[in-house]
Amino acid sequence: SDDEATTEQVLEHALHIMLEEYDVDPAILVLLQCTSPIREPEDIDSSVSMVSSGSFDSVLSVSPSHRFIWRSEDNEAEAVNYDPLSRPRRQDMTSEFVENGSLYVFRPQGFREIGSRLHGKIGMHVMGPWSHIEIDSQEDFKLCEWVLSHQRCVPPDADTLRRIKTVVLDFDGVMTDNRVIVLQDGSEAVTCSRSDGMGIQQLVTEGVDALVLSTEANPVVQARCSKLGIPCIQNLGVNKAQAFRDYLSENELSADDVLYLGNDVNDLECMELAGLSVAVSDAHPAVLEIADWVLALGGGGGAVRELTDLIVQARQHFSDKLIE
Numbered sequence: 001s002d003d004e005a006t007t008e009q010v011l012e013h014a015l016h017i018m019l020e021e022y023d024v025d026p027a028i029l030v031l032l033q034c035t036s037p038i039r040e041p042e043d044i045d046s047s048v049s050m051v052s053s054g055s056f057d058s059v060l061s062v063s064p065s066h067r068f069i070w071r072s073e074d075n076e077a078e079a080v081n082y083d084p085l086s087r088p089r090r091q092d093m094t095s096e097f098v099e100n101g102s103l104y105v106f107r108p109q110g111f112r113e114i115g116s117r118l119h120g121k122i123g124m125h126v127m128g129p130w131s132h133i134e135i136d137s138q139e140d141f142k143l144c145e146w147v148l149s150h151q152r153c154v155p156p157d158a159d160t161l162r163r164i165k166t167v168v169l170d171f172d173g174v175m176t177d178n179r180v181i182v183l184q185d186g187s188e189a190v191t192c193s194r195s196d197g198m199g200i201q202q203l204v205t206e207g208v209d210a211l212v213l214s215t216e217a218n219p220v221v222q223a224r225c226s227k228l229g230i231p232c233i234q235n236l237g238v239n240k241a242q243a244f245r246d247y248l249s250e251n252e253l254s255a256d257d258v259l260y261l262g263n264d265v266n267d268l269e270c271m272e273l274a275g276l277s278v279a280v281s282d283a284h285p286a287v288l289e290i291a292d293w294v295l296a297l298g299g300g301g302g303a304v305r306e307l308t309d310l311i312v313q314a315r316q317h318f319s320d321k322l323i324e
Helices: 007-022 041-052 108-114 138-151 158-162 194-205 219-228 240-250 265-273 285-290 303-323
Strands: 029-032 058-065 070-073 076-079 096-106 122-126 166-170 209-213 258-262 276-279
Touching: 007 029, 007 108, 029 041, 041 058, 041 096, 041 122, 096 108, 096 122, 158 303, 166 265, 166 303, 194 209, 194 219, 194 303, 209 219, 209 240, 240 265, 258 265, 258 303, 265 276, 265 285, 276 285
Parallel strands: 058 122, 166 209, 166 258, 258 276
Antiparallel strands: 029 096, 058 096, 070 076
């Protein structure tokens, strides 16, 4: 394609190549536009279901809008969707939706017949307000990066948190602020949060196991974990993920029931294995990118307590409901 090609022309060409060169004729086609990247897997699944179920021939993604729209007509401003002489409250306006360009789902057969990705009975998949951002400039790119990085700052729902049976933590950069004090004799000291320690003890009291996995061998790790009454496995080097797998196997745990809290690249494989991966706010960019949930606080600065408080609250709230 070139700068003058339309999306429909690109789709037509792609379908032709798929059929002629690969003998592939898809029943449903999903178009994800890279310039509108804010979407979740659930958005795709839901939109595909709307077409595969036979409810619609094509589906587009939209964002809700309660904007007062104007246009210029003969060099004068003209209201499009409301009467300025009888200005309504935004919440009283008729629901309108803006095509956000994020995704389209349709049947290729209808596309070939009509020549448009939107054809037949058209359905709308409604997405959140941020999804309408399109990348047309460097500023748009920065805004999208900010939104995508902050989407994961929203905690999981209470049902997800209360199902967690074990919390596995890295030590350096999670239970500490990732700094080290080197004393004159060469020994090392770190700074931990007493609040984090209290949170871990409350978590264990609630029946959730805790484990520390540490890459390095350092007496301070064992000392801190012993004081908190939780096990730790250290001096793992590059074998951190294997130690994690072994722990799951030995304790007959499903990875889906385990939360892993990390901060650096040596946590990536463990985070990918865990049912719920969590990162401290000052984690390495690669960790922030894959985390299911990014905490508001940093390592050694209350992040662990932030995590444990929410898990404890979810479990206690569920228990209170059972009592009622």
